[in-house]
Amino acid sequence: MGRRIIVTSALPYINGMPHLGNLVGSILPADLYSRYLKMAGIEHIFICGSDQHGTPIELSAIRNNIGPEKFADMMHARTKRALEEMECDFTYYGKTHTEENKKAVYKLFEALDRNGYICSEEAVQAYCNFDKRFVPDRMIEGRCPYCAGTHARGDQCDDCGKLLDPQEIINPKCSICGKNEIEFRSTTNLALDLPKLSDGIVGFVDRIKGNISKNALNKTTSFVELGLKPRQITRDLKWGFTVPKKGFEDKVFYVWFDAVIGYIGITNEWSAKESEAYWMGSDTELVQFMGKDNIEFHTVIWPGILIGARQGYALPARIMVYEYLNSGKMKFSKSRGNGLNIENALEVMGAEQWRFVLSYLMPETSDTELSEDLIFEIVNKIMNDKIGNLINRAIVISSRNKTLLVGESVSTEIGNKLRTVLDGYVRNFENVKMRESLRCVVELADLGNEIMSAKMPWELAKCNDAEGFSAVMNDVLHICKYVGVMLWPYAPKAGSMILQNFGIKIEPQFGMLEDSLGFIPNNEPVQLFSKIGDKERDALMGFR
């Protein structure tokens, strides 16, 4: 029985375009892993999509004078396009506001309700009499009762930093309409009864222990140990899926609830039949990628939903959590709205370059720094000078001296070395250490460059030493072919371009490395990537 894997990336919330932080922290690693599975011939699907509900999107739609569905679909289309330009190769990139997802949400909700895991909670919530709607705490503005500053919001005072209760605010105003027609009303919402699910969740956490990062495990453990509390799953809003329960029909499901269930709903939309085979399969491994802001949802709440519903869906087998990419000067995931998002990042340089840089710095174990200088270093020195130049010099010299190139076997020494490095590469991917795998590719490029310098094939060519020349260049060309395959997940176009020199025109598989070399002389120089310079630097500076 083979492995069958569902790879998911946290669904980007599309109130704004995803940032480079969103990309590096979940979508890109998921894409790399999925591409690895493809090369290894392991059956899998890669599911992601746009998270479309929630107050921020509803408010943005109001600001843009269009309906929330229209706005969400527009943002979805833009996001999808940008992610595709980033060469993210999803099996299916869907969205949460679909009939299929609604069905999935209802199915799980009704099962949870039937099984007694839904309770209700009453709370006081700000209501704007002008807008005729409940208003999130964050949207209440007024004077701070402690410091008397005027920048107090319903959750916290931006002047003194003190955490506030919205009812404490003096002269509260609704920041949607700007009027002070706020009153506080009591409202009852449904909640997921996590305390009742506690045993199941603890058991789940215990099982997944070895397949989750240290940060995530510690956070999860402390979250559970502090005592689980019911988590509300409905809101007094209009934008979202209406709640199919008597007395709650005027409410919608809270956005996070239909977002996590979106993994299933989106797969259903892709293919109902395949979806069932994957999600209900006993040999299915669910591998989920996300940023560290998403931990509890995936390690506690989402498994809680699946366990409580008892529908037979696969629970996560592995949860990969990424830290943050920081930048002292440039803005990434930190500030919303005006940072470097994937759309304008692509205006600065190409997808392959971003994928390479972000993979090279992937924040797997700790927050990682990204600066303009580092971007330059990686693109110019590593991608171009090491990898690009090796491929070019090897192919140019081999093609120019093709009459001297006899046989196509690799030496025992290099053959062994290649196998060792490839083993390490595969092992790193199996352990989901994509940054390390990329270092394996760079290591091979270094090896190729070292051999060229040490053996000086250009001298051998001058003496017409076909045997000597072939011995060196066949080794180097083998290295190039391995580089092509191993680079492919990170930079698919460049990887494919390398492999075309070996007659490979389809997506690579590891098995192709067992075939004969198949080098095709090519008198054109090979320009895999290009360097970046002042133009790109200026463009990057523009996002400071």
Next chain:
RNA sequence: AGCGAGGUAGGGUAGCUAGGAGUACCCGCCGGGCUCAUAACCCGGAGACCGGUGGUUCAAAUCCACCCCUCGCUACCA
């Protein structure tokens, strides 16, 4: 404030789970080599009181305690 993660040569990292001479990688710097190649490549070298203090130990970057600094989560903004 609580919880979590981190602080390792000028910059960016790995090493810490199962202690063994500061061990490694990339960039930068210095010196040399090469000229097939994208002014690229190769070799050698300098450069670190492993955040601080104390402890355990024959031995600590690694384990323990306390302290300092950075970041994140604790918000009805997934």
